[in-house]
Amino acid sequence: MRLIAIGRMKDAHERALIERYCKRLDPSLTITELPDGRGAPVEIKRREASALLGALPDRALVVALDLGGKVLTSEAFSTRLSGWLETGRTVCFLIGGAEGFDASVIERADATLSLGSLTWPHMLARIMLVEQIYRARAIACGHPYHRSGRP
Numbered sequence: 273m274r275l276i277a278i279g280r281m282k283d284a285h286e287r288a289l290i291e292r293y294c295k296r297l298d299p300s301l302t303i304t305e306l307p308d309g310r311g312a313p314v315e316i317k318r319r320e321a322s323a324l325l326g327a328l329p330d331r332a333l334v335v336a337l338d339l340g341g342k343v344l345t346s347e348a349f350s351t352r353l354s355g356w357l358e359t360g361r362t363v364c365f366l367i368g369g370a371e372g373f374d375a376s377v378i379e380r381a382d383a384t385l386s387l388g389s390l391t392w393p394h395m396l397a398r399i400m401l402v403e404q405i406y407r408a409r410a411i412a413c414g415h416p417y418h419r420s421g422r423p
């Protein structure tokens with residue numbers, strides 16, 4: 273799996289959180305960071321889209337993290353992720369920059385995913401996505417990390 277994201281995660285505490293989940297993930301997750309685009313908002317989105325789409329490997333199965341994306345429960349996300357992995361294509365999660373995605377990214381995406389209707393800073397969205405990928409794999413493996421019971 274790959275996570276391709278705009279922006280460099282400089283904060284050591286944020287990086288430690290990502291590492292906490294990544295080191296236990298199977299299959300592994302490779303993170304690629306791309307520079308923030310420059311210029312007016314439209315130009316930033318266009319440049320970032322070009323970099324994001326240009327970083328995709330052949331036959332990538334693209335999942336774009338977007339506010340307008342699909343809202344799933346962790347269990348449903350786990351089922352989806354298992355299905356995506358079974359295709360044999362490289363599952364690539366994309367996270368945008370401060371301006372969000374150019375429409376071309378959403379058009380290329382095989383799926384979109386929302387972390388809810390609140391807007392999160394892209395570094396927090398990255399941490400939450402990695403935790404949800406870890407949780408999804410724990411659910412798929414029957415690992416007790418995820419407790420499905422609700423009060």
Ligand SMILES: C[S@@+](CC[C@H](N)C(=O)[O-])C[C@H]1O[C@@H](n2cnc3c(N)ncnc32)[C@H](O)[C@@H]1O
Nearest residue numbers: 337338367368369371372386387388392394397
């Ligand atoms: C600060 S947000 C961009 C906000 C931008 N105004 C927009 O409407 O997309 C930066 C990135 O974090 C991710 N993100 C932030 N909140 C999200 C959410 N609730 N669901 C999914 N992705 C989110 C998206 O990839 C987004 O492109």
